[in-house]
Each structure stands twice: as structure tokens, then as C-alpha cells.
Amino acid sequence: MSLSNQLKNQHLMWRAGFGPAVEQLPDLTEYTPKQFYKALVKASDKKPDYIDVADDYLKGLVMGIEEAGRQQKKELPQEDRKKIQQKNREGIRNLNMYWMHEMVNSATQLREKMAFFWHGHFACRNLNVFYQQGLLDVIRRNALGNFGTLLKEVSRSAAMLNFLNNQQNRKDHPNENFAREVMELFTMGRGNYTEHDIKEAARAFTGWGANLKGEFIFRRFQHDFGSKTILGRTGNFDGGEVLDILLEQKQTANYITQKIYKFFVNDKPDADKINWLADRVYRNNYEISKLLEDIFTSDWFYDERNIGALIKSPVELLVGIQRMLPMKLENEEALMLLQRILGQLLFYPPNVAGWPGGKTWIDSSSLMMRLRIPMMINDADEMNVRPKDDDDAMMGRTDDGMMNESKKQGSKQNAKEYAGMRRQQINADVDWKLYVKHFESVPREKLGEAISKNLLQVKSRLSMDVIKQYADQTGRENFIKTATMQIMSTPEYQLC
Amino acid sequence: MYLRRKEFIQIGSLATASMMVPKFLKAFEGGVMVPPGNKAVVILQLSGGNDGLNTVIPVRNDLYYKARPKLGIERAKALSLTDDAGLHPALTGFKEIYDEGGLAILNNVGYPNPDRSHFRSMDIWHTASQATEYWTTGWVGRYLDAQCNGCDKPTQAIELDDVLSLSLKGENIKGIAVKDPRRLYGTANEKFFRDVMKNHTDQKGEQPVDYLYKTMAETLSSADYIFKQSRMHPTNATYPNTGLGNSLKTIASLIYSDINTKVYYVSVGSFDTHIAQEGQQQRLFTELNDSVKAFVKDLKVNGRFNDVLLFTFSEFGRRVAQNASNGTDHGTANNMLFISGGLKQKGLINEMPNLADLDEGDLKFKIDFKNAYATVLKKWLNADDKAILMKQYEYLNFI
Numbered sequence: 001m002s003l004s005n006q007l008k009n010q011h012l013m014w015r016a017g018f019g020p021a022v023e024q025l026p027d028l029t030e031y032t033p034k035q036f037y038k039a040l041v042k043a044s045d046k047k048p049d050y051i052d053v054a055d056d057y058l059k060g061l062v063m064g065i066e067e068a069g070r071q072q073k074k075e076l077p078q079e080d081r082k083k084i085q086q087k088n089r090e091g092i093r094n095l096n097m098y099w100m101h102e103m104v105n106s107a108t109q110l111r112e113k114m115a116f117f118w119h120g121h122f123a124c125r126n127l128n129v130f131y132q133q134g135l136l137d138v139i140r141r142n143a144l145g146n147f148g149t150l151l152k153e154v155s156r157s158a159a160m161l162n163f164l165n166n167q168q169n170r171k172d173h174p175n176e177n178f179a180r181e182v183m184e185l186f187t188m189g190r191g192n193y194t195e196h197d198i199k200e201a202a203r204a205f206t207g208w209g210a211n212l213k214g215e216f217i218f219r220r221f222q223h224d225f226g227s228k229t230i231l232g233r234t235g236n237f238d239g240g241e242v243l244d245i246l247l248e249q250k251q252t253a254n255y256i257t258q259k260i261y262k263f264f265v266n267d268k269p270d271a272d273k274i275n276w277l278a279d280r281v282y283r284n285n286y287e288i289s290k291l292l293e294d295i296f297t298s299d300w301f302y303d304e305r306n307i308g309a310l311i312k313s314p315v316e317l318l319v320g321i322q323r324m325l326p327m328k329l330e331n332e333e334a335l336m337l338l339q340r341i342l343g344q345l346l347f348y349p350p351n352v353a354g355w356p357g358g359k360t361w362i363d364s365s366s367l368m369m370r371l372r373i374p375m376m377i378n379d380a381d382e383m384n385v386r387p388k389d390d391d392d393a394m395m396g397r398t399d400d401g402m403m404n405e406s407k408k409q410g411s412k413q414n415a416k417e418y419a420g421m422r423r424q425q426i427n428a429d430v431d432w433k434l435y436v437k438h439f440e441s442v443p444r445e446k447l448g449e450a451i452s453k454n455l456l457q458v459k460s461r462l463s464m465d466v467i468k469q470y471a472d473q474t475g476r477e478n479f480i481k482t483a484t485m486q487i488m489s490t491p492e493y494q495l496c
Numbered sequence: 497m498y499l500r501r502k503e504f505i506q507i508g509s510l511a512t513a514s515m516m517v518p519k520f521l522k523a524f525e526g527g528v529m530v531p532p533g534n535k536a537v538v539i540l541q542l543s544g545g546n547d548g549l550n551t552v553i554p555v556r557n558d559l560y561y562k563a564r565p566k567l568g569i570e571r572a573k574a575l576s577l578t579d580d581a582g583l584h585p586a587l588t589g590f591k592e593i594y595d596e597g598g599l600a601i602l603n604n605v606g607y608p609n610p611d612r613s614h615f616r617s618m619d620i621w622h623t624a625s626q627a628t629e630y631w632t633t634g635w636v637g638r639y640l641d642a643q644c645n646g647c648d649k650p651t652q653a654i655e656l657d658d659v660l661s662l663s664l665k666g667e668n669i670k671g672i673a674v675k676d677p678r679r680l681y682g683t684a685n686e687k688f689f690r691d692v693m694k695n696h697t698d699q700k701g702e703q704p705v706d707y708l709y710k711t712m713a714e715t716l717s718s719a720d721y722i723f724k725q726s727r728m729h730p731t732n733a734t735y736p737n738t739g740l741g742n743s744l745k746t747i748a749s750l751i752y753s754d755i756n757t758k759v760y761y762v763s764v765g766s767f768d769t770h771i772a773q774e775g776q777q778q779r780l781f782t783e784l785n786d787s788v789k790a791f792v793k794d795l796k797v798n799g800r801f802n803d804v805l806l807f808t809f810s811e812f813g814r815r816v817a818q819n820a821s822n823g824t825d826h827g828t829a830n831n832m833l834f835i836s837g838g839l840k841q842k843g844l845i846n847e848m849p850n851l852a853d854l855d856e857g858d859l860k861f862k863i864d865f866k867n868a869y870a871t872v873l874k875k876w877l878n879a880d881d882k883a884i885l886m887k888q889y890e891y892l893n894f895i
Contacts, residue, residue: 078821125615180628311704341659350662351616353630359707360632363660364650364715365673367708368689375685385658386675391544391614391768458705463695470688489685490692491708 008033008302011457014496015264015310016040016296017109019320025438025454037296041289044111048140051102053094054129058087062130062212091129095136096339096346097332100315104322114143114288116315117263120357122154122186123349124163125392131159132347134214147256147286148247151186155243158210164352167209169202171224176202179242181352187246189255193231200228205239253282257291264295266306267358273300308458308495311361314342316496317370321488324455325435327377330427338373340387342366348390367494374488377428436480444476451483456492535838535876536751536758538744538806539636539663540788543765545614546810548830549849550777552601555582559851563817567773567824577601580848586781589789590833597842598792598801599835600894602868604849606829606861610812614768614826617811622662624866624885635869636759637666638884639877643758644669651718653759654750656743664761671761672718677726677746690716725753733794736786740764744791751800758877767810770823792835801837805876805895808833809865815857829861832868834894841894867892 009028013020017040020028027036061084103112118139126132135157142150154160161167166178179202184190207223210216228237233245246252257278258269265273277294284290295301312320318338329335339345343366344355365385375381442450448464448471470486472478487493554560555571556579574582575591581601583591593599609627611617623631633641636653644652653664653671664671693716696709729752735741743762750757764784769776788806795801813830829849849859870889873881882888 125613185630309704311708343659348615351619351630356632360665362708362711363665363670363673364711364718365658365660367711368715371689371712372685381685388657388659388661388763389543389766391766458703461696461705462692466688466691466695469691486688489688491696491705491712494708495704 003302003304003307005029005032006453007307007457009036010454011302011307011496012036012040012296013109014312014316014320014457015113015301016292017113018103018316019323019496020454021323022326022434022438025435028454033302034297037293040110041293043107043109044144046108048108048111048137050137051095051098051133051140053098053133054091055087058084058091058129061087085127088127088129092127092132092347093336095129095133096336099136099346100319100335103315103319110292111140111143114292115140117260118143118150119346120263120349120354121259122160123352123354124159125348125351126159126163127392128159128162128214130214131157131162131210135159144289144292145287147281147288148243150288151247152240152243154186155182155239156208156216158214158216161208161210161216166205169206169208170222171203171206174199174202174206174224178202178205178208182243183246185353187243187252187255188249189251192249192251192255197230200230201242203228204230204237204242208239247286250278250282253286254278256286257281260291261295263357264292265301266309268309308456310496311358312494312496313355313357313361314339314344314370315346317342317373317494320496321373321377325377325484326431328429328431330429331425334376334426337387338369340390341369341385345390348392362494367491370494371489371491374485376426377430378485379425379427382425432477432481435484436477439480444479447476447479448483451480452487455484455487456490457496458492462487462490462492535803535805536760537872537876538747538760538762538804540784540806540808541661541761541763541765542767542784542808542810543614543618543763544768544810545617545812545814545826546767546808546830547769547773547777547824548603548810548813549816550773551584551587551781551833552577552603552831552844552848553582553584554580554848554851556580557848557851560816563851565818566822567818578844581844584777584781586778587785589785589792590835592789593792593835594843598837598839599833600839600842601844602832602834602863602892602894603844603846604829604859604862605809605832605865605868606812606859607864607866608861610828610858610861612812612826612828614811619662621809621811621865624869632665633667634661634663634665635884636664636761637662637670639666639759639873639879640664640669640671641666642880642884643877649718649721649756650714651721651755651757653761654722654757655761656746657761657763661761661763664759671759672715672722674719674722676742677719677723686716722750722755725755726750728753731794731798733790733797735790735794736783738783738787740783740787741790744787748791748794748798751795751804752798769814770819770825771821773818773823788835796837803838805834805836805838805872807835807868807872813859816851816854816859817857827858828855829859832865836895839894845892845894863892864889871895 006028009031010020012033013024016037061080106112122139124135135154138153138157142153161178164178164181165175169175169178176198180198183193183198183201203224207219209219225236227234230237230242230245231249258274261274261277262269277291280294281291318335343361349355369385372381439447439450448467467483467486472482549560550567550569553569553574555574561568569584571582573585575585575587576582577594590599607620607627611620611627620627622634624635625631640652650670650672655661655664655671655673656675657673658675660671660673689712693709693713698706726746726749729749731745731748731752733748735745740762747760764780767777767780792801795804809832810830812827814824814827819825846863853860866885866889870881870885871892871894873879873884874891875895
């Protein structure tokens with residue numbers, strides 16, 4: 001049985017983007033997936049703007065430190081240091097919200113989705129907002145460009161050099177962390193090089209560092225200019241040449257392609273497809289857009305077994321809901337809190353290996369939380385769950401009021417203290433107009449099915465009787481709204 | 497009692513086909529000892545990096561007082577354990593447990609190439625990987641994978657929290673996070689979830705959606721199970737009304753029930769005392785002390801102290817020298833405290849930290865924490881530690 005264009009286009013939108021937007025609902029049946037993909041590519045053509053969230057106070061302070069540093073080595077007073085930490089934390093929060101907003105609202109879905117992949121691939125925890133926004137810019141600019149260029153720019157970013165301790169990698173005292181992760185996680189993957197290769201590569205990266213402004217600097221006196229042998233090649237290599245050697249390895253193309261396949265197509269790898277793609281990646285000199293075109297315009301991408309086969313990551317879930325149901329959030333912190341509770345807070349990956357994804361997203365508490373989100377948006381449920389503390393981010397503080405109190409009438413008595421945390425509502429204002437309008441010509445008895453077809457990528461074995469039983473039957477519009485919320489509260493909706 | 501069980505089986509059978517509660521324990525009337533083998537572990541995570549040197553204090557070491565002119569705790573104020581060691585003054589209950597032979601202190605615990613990031617170091621403690629490896633499953637989770645093949649419920653390991661730690665996530669089986677059994681997943685939409693579940697039928701070949709339904713079914717049936725168990729023999733002992741106090745009270749009630757739980761997991765923090773450490777540690781230790789003291793007393797009254805092993809850990813210790821803000825920064829090796837009526841070694845079971853032999857101002861570890869894990873897995877839980885830790889670590893002798 002051939003699958004409908006609607007299903008295929010929705011599949012494409014979930015994988016090459018963050019799900020179909022309500023504005024696209026009429027287009028889903030109108031065009032072929034090839035036409036749809038072409039439009040996606042075109043929309044992502046233009047260079048993204050630099051996202052700058054650091055405020056003037058912080059910029060001033062950093063300049064001040066530089067000035068002080070030039071004059072004499074003097075430590076900053078503790079009060080300023082505290083203030084800097086706090087401003088950085090706020091800055092990274094703003095960066096998170098800004099980027100998520102782009103994922104929801106921007107037409108450049110393909111670019112943001114690919115950047116989201118790289119954000120997990122080049123995973124970096126760094127509490128300096130300048131460094132973080134610099135790295136995000138590198139990733140967004142090069143998301144659809146050349147992998148070699150991206151790798152080189154990431155490797156020269158202040159965020160990564162600091163995170164992987166390359167500031168401590170000196171000729172007389174090498175630190176192998178950076179070289180190790182570049183080989184293990186960014187290019188070739190474990191088991192394809194020796195410990196000796198790592199030691200030698202680390203020598204080549206000595207002297208690579210960054211200044212306070214986040215600019216790359218090469219510290220000549222810390223660099224080891226001697227001869228190194230890496231993966232069978234010998235020479236007086238520097239860091240850039242090591243990266244070139246890594247790109248020359250076919251294994252790098254294999255590793256990257258496999259990871260991209262598992263992220264965008266199916267987490268059960270298909271060796272034949274991956275080999276075919278990796279050969280082309282290597283021959284095309286690591287052009288990312290060509291790889292994506294190979295994937296998204298192939299027939300096999302639209303095979304039934306690839307559709308609905310992935311578990312949405314928390315960010316994909318949260319962004320996807322907002323694309324279908326445009327909403328104003330009075331309480332934006334809720335998005336941060338949900339990212340934390342569900343285990344994917346942007347800019348805070350668990351470690352340099354990124355988020356493992358797949359089934360690891362799901363445990364008893366995270367699944368139940370996911371299923372409750374639509375009801376929270378509807379203010380029929382409250383957020384009464386407390387995320388774990390992140391000591392790296394909080395520097396010993398306890399969580400300060402993450403969320404505003406509910407402003408709804410009569411909520412006073414509902415705002416009970418629960419384990420030191422107030423129960424709160426998200427206070428979302430959903431704009432239903434466009435969504436409801438889309439279903440205006442659907443006969444009442446077919447409504448449930450039509451809604452479910454738009455929202456679900458797996459054949460629902462959910463009985464429509466259950467949905468009907470729980471949906472509000474008092475009017476057409478109410479039925480559409482409540483049935484939508486109920487369908488979004490099912491296990492099926494967790495998949496794409 | 498019988499009715500309750502029957503009711504549970506009915507609810508549970510919605511979830512999966514085979515449905516018998518593994519009967520590890522029979523119902524015991526208060527005070528009766530359970531047969532050997534029915535042992536439980538309570539893991540107490542001190543989040544944020546607890547300062548081990550101000551927990552077990554080297555009261556006769558000049559280097560300690562020199563490195564900590566303000567933060568060092570005077571010998572006279574410390575609770576004396578031996579000539580060389582004293583406990584933090586807030587840990588009076590621990591001192592009593594020590595005097596009664598229920599406390600073992602393992603010093604200098606850590607791992608090679610220590611990481612000073614909270615998250616990363618906690619990751620290493622949770623997964624029991626080497627510092628150079630990134631694993632995605634936790635050691636308690638892999639214990640579930642190994643022990644629980646065919647178990648129908650993830651209640652063998654329970655975390656008293658809203659969010660599940662990596663520690664308890666196995667490849668195939670994950671523990672369950674429950675902060676308050678009364679409140680579990682009782683959401684406005686619970687009835688809807690149950691109806692959705694009832695109407696789901698598995699199809700041939702496991703689809704991803706079946707995994708989600710399976711998790712959902714296990715969660716809802718476990719929620720009922722844990723709630724009912726927690727009310728079977730609720731403890732009537734008095735606990736401090738704090739987060740940890742309430743959690744340990746729940747754990748005690750579950751230990752007295754016939755639930756199949758082997759591992760309980762609970763966290764307290766934040767011990768990340770960069771600034772003004774004294775007050776913060778005092779406050780946290782008071783909560784810790786009062787809760788653990790009540791828990792141990794409760795277990796003793798009910799004759800279960802020998803069956804329960806509680807131990808503490810933290811992602812790292814702190815630097816030997818205090819910083820300029822009357823706090824301490826991230827360090828390396830630390831101590832672990834073990835509490836049980838069934839200890840083979842008691843008191844200080846190895847030497848105090850050597851403050852004359854530091855690595856750039858940090859303690860050098862002598863014992864890999866994975867040796868402690870292996871010991872608990874093998875000797876307490878009777879599990880295949882080598883399969884779970886993916887390496888054979890030598891056992892210690894405290895149990």
C-alpha cells in the first residue's frame with residue numbers, strides 16, 4: 001500500500017525540521033515530498049544572524065578584566081565574580097530561549113534541525129555565555145556547509161578549547177583530553193586509532209587557546225614544534241594539519257554518516273545504506289547539504305519502517321507542540337523547567353558525548369511527565385515536579401523560584417508548597433484560530449480521525465471511542481481542541 | 497490483606513500477561529527477623545561534592561589546620577572517634593552509631609584521572625565507567641538488567657525523587673522514581689491514561705510504541721503496588737519533617753512491607769560549599785544526622801538493622817586548602833560512610849588521608865569506588881558484580 005503524501009510530508013517535517021507548523025497543514029496534502037524538501041532547502045539558504053544575548057553589563061565587566069589583566073595581574077573582587085556568574089547563567093538561559101524560539105518560529109527548519117544535531121555532536125558545557133553563543137554561531141553558520149570547516153571552527157572555539165582543557169595542553173605538560181575527544185567523538189570513533197596517536201595529536205594541539213573575548217589564540221611558546229607520527233603520517237604537524245589528517249580517513253566519513261543516519265532516519269542502522277551514503281560523503285568532500293539531499297530525496301527514507309520509528313527528544317517534543325499550537329507563554333521558565341525534567345536542557349549536555357537519545361529518553365517519570373504536558377498547557381494540570389539540581393550551573397545555590405505563581409482565579413489554595421516548590425501553571429495562551437479552521441470542512445464524525453492523522457506518525461491503535469469519551473462534546477470547536485490535547489497525551493505522540 | 501493482593505493482581509494484569517509478584521519476603525509481623533538473604537541497600541547521595549575533610553576530621557594533623565585556618569574544626573569541637581579522627585560536630589547520631597558498632601568509614605575513595613565537573617564526575621560515579629569512557633547506563637540499572645530478567649515491575653530499585661538518576665537506568669530495565677507514594681502519578685488525567693492503556697494491543701514484532709506502552713503500564717501498576725506496600729506496615733516512628741527525613745520514613749515503611757525492592761536511592765544537597773561553608777555544611781549535616789539517626793533507630797526497633805546497608809557517597813571531595821571565601825573548591829578523593837548492623841569491619845577501616853602527599857593540592861585516592869560497588873553487589877546483593885561493572889574489581893572486607 002502506498003503511503004499518502006501527507007504522511008510522507010509530515011515525516012519529512014519531523015525529521016528535517018521540528019514537525020509541521022499549523023500554517024503548513026493545507027500544504028501537506030498539496031505537494032510531493034520532493035517539492036517540500038526543495039522548499040525547505042531554499043528557506044534555509046540565507047546565513048543566520050548572530051545571536052547575541054550577553055548584556056552590556058557583562059561586556060563591560062569582561063573588558064574591565066582585560067584592562068586589569070593588561071595592567072597587572074589582579075583578581076576580581078568576589079562580588080564581581082559572583083555577578084559575572086549570575087549574568088552568565090542568565091545569558092545562557094536567554095540563549096536557550098532565543099534558540100528554541102527560532103526552532104519554533106523560523107522557516108529555516110532544516111538549518112536549525114541540523115544545528116540541533118551538531119549541538120549534540122559537538123556537545124559542550126561551558127558557563128561562559130560569550131563562548132557559548134560563539135560556538136552556537138559556528139554551528140548554525142556551518143550547519144549545512146562543509147563538515148571539515150565546521151570541525152575546524154569548532155576546534156578553534158573558546159568554548160570547546162576550554163571545555164576540553166586545551167588551555168592546559170602545553171609542550172612540557174601535555175593534556176590529552178582535547179585530542180582524545182576530537183578523535184573519539186568528533187571524527188573517527190573509538191577503536192580506530194591507538195593511544196599513541198592520541199598522545200602525538202595532543203602534542204600538535206599544544207598552544208591552542210582562546211582569550212577572554214573568546215577569540216582563538218596560538219601560544220607559540222607553549223607549542224611543540226617537533227615531529228609527530230599520527231595514523232601513519234609523520235611531520236611537524238600543527239593542530240590544523242591533524243584535523244586534515246583525520247578528515248582524510250574514510251572512517252571519519254563512516255562515523256559521521258552513521259551518526260547522522262541514526263539521528264535522521266532510524267536508530268537501527270542499515271549498513272548498506274550507510275556505506276552508500278558514506279562513500280558519497282567522502283567523495284563529495286564532506287558537503288553536509290549533499291548528504292542531507294541524498295537522505296531526504298531517497299525513496300527508502302519514506303519506507304514505512306522509518307516512519308514513526310524514532311522517539312522524539314524532549315526539545316523536539318516541546319518545539320513540535322508549539323509549532324502545531326502557536327502559543328504565548330506567560331511563564332516562559334516552564335520551557336526551561338520541562339527541558340530539565342525531561343533530560344535535555346540545551347547548552348547543558350550530560351557530557352562531551354552528548355545526549356544518548358532513543359530509549360534513554362524514556363523512564364517511568366519522564367514518560368508520565370511527557371504525557372502530562374498537553375494538560376499543563378491547557379492549565380488542567382499543574383507542574384508539581386522538581387528537577388534535579390545541576391551543581392555545575394548553580395554553583396551551590398538552591399533553585400530560586402523558577403516559575404511564577406499561577407495567576408488564575410482561585411489558584412491560591414492550589415499553589416500549595418510541594419517539597420519546597422510551588423505547584424504552578426504554565427499559563428499558555430494558545431492561538432487556536434488557524435488550527436480549528438483547518439478542520440472546518442471535516443464532517444463531525446470524521447474529526448477525531450482527521451486530527452489524529454495530522455498529529456501521529458504511527459498508526460494509532462488508540463480507540464477513537466476513548467478520545468471521544470474524554471473530549472469535550474459541547475461544540476465542534478471544543479471537541480477539536482480537547483481531542484487534540486488528548487491525542488497529544490498519548491504514547492503514540494512521543495514518536496516521529 | 498489477601499483482598500489487597502488480589503486487587504493488585506487484577507490491576508497489574510492489565511499491564512502484562514505474566515503477573516506474579518516475586519515473593520522475596522513473606523509478610524512479617526512487627527519485630528520478626530527476616531531470613532538471611534533479604535537484604536536491602538540504601539544509597540545516600542551527597543550532591544555537590546561534600547567536604548570529606550570536615551566530615552571525618554584529621555584532628556591531630558597540623559597540615560590540616562594550616563591549610564584551613566578559618567574552616568578547620570578544632571579537636572575539642574569534633575566528636576572523637578580515635579586519637580587521630582573526629583566527626584563533624586553536627587553528626588552526633590553518626591557518633592552514636594559508631595559507638596554501637598554500626599558505622600564503617602572508608603577513606604581516600606576516588607578514581608584515576610579525577611574530573612572536577614560536578615556533572616561529569618557524578619556521571620562517572622553513576623555509570624561506574626572509567627574517566628575516559630562515556631557510558632549511558634547506570635550501575636544499579638545494570639544490576640536490574642542482570643537480576644531482573646523477566647521481572648514484571650521496575651520496583652526492584654526505587655529512587656525517592658521526581659526524576660530518575662542515571663544510576664538507576666539500565667539497558668533494558670530502569671528503576672522507578674517516586675517522591676511520595678501517595679501522590680505518584682495521580683494526575684488529573686490518570687483515568688484517561690488507564691483507558692488508553694487498556695485499549696492498546698501489542699502488534700507483532702516489537703515496535704517503539706510498544707516500549708512506551710510497556711513503560712506506561714509498568715509505571716501505573718508500580719504506582720499502585722508501591723502505594724499499597726507503603727501502607728501495609730507504615731512505620732510509626734518519628735522522623736524529622738525534612739526532605740530526607742520523609743524519604744527515609746517512606747523507605748522504612750517499604751522495608752517493612754513485602755515489596756521486592758532491593759535498592760533505595762535518595763539524594764541530599766547541595767554540598768557545593770564554595771562560599772561560607774561552615775553554615776551550609778552545618779545545616780545539611782543536621783538534616784542528614786537527624787534523619788539517619790531516626791532511620792537507624794527505627795530499623796533497630798523493628799529488628800531489621802542487620803538487613804539494611806546504608807552508604808553515602810559524593811561526586812568528589814574538596815580541596816585540602818580553604819579558599820578566600822571561607823569555602824572550599826572542587827577536589828578529588830573523599831570518604832564513604834557505611835551503616836548497618838551487619839558490618840564485618842567497623843569504625844575507621846583504613847588510614848586517614850595523607851596530607852603530606854598531595855597532587856597539586858588535592859588528595860590522592862587509594863581505593864577505587866568501584867571496589868566498594870563490587871563489594872556491595874557481590875557480598876550484600878549476591879549479584880554478578882563482574883557482569884554489572886564489566887570488570888572484576890577486588891572486594892573489600894567491610895561486609
